Amino acid sequence: MSKDVVETVLEILGRSYHVKCSREDISALSHSAKQLEDRLRAARESNRTLDSDRIVMITALNIMHELFTVTQQKTQYTQLVNQKLRHLQAKVDDAMAHSLQEEFASDET
Secondary structure, eight states: OOOEEEEEEEEEEEEEEEEEEEEGHHHHHHHHHHHHHHHHHHHHHOTTTOOHHHHHHHHHHHHHHHHHHHHHHHHHHHHHHHHHHHHHHHHHHHHHHHHHHHHHHHOEE
8 A cells, every 4th residue: 555645844943844744644743843843942942042053953862862762661661571471471381281281180080
């Protein structure tokens, strides 16, 4: 199934950016642009002496740090869930083996 690629316009800090994306991604991309604009405005208000390039870089660095942290947390959570699943699978396997042994023993008598 091919995705419809369309061009949409995003407004960030009074500037228009023409971006191509799938129709399904327009809403998420618009939401992301709004969040970026909010962060840039907040960074500008708290650092009035910095020029625009530095504000953009600091904001980008903060966003990447958050992404890195969330990715690490997701990886740790996935590893923990997989470990618990392996533990549960081992318990099920042991219970099944025990049940089969009991069934086999009762068939012999």
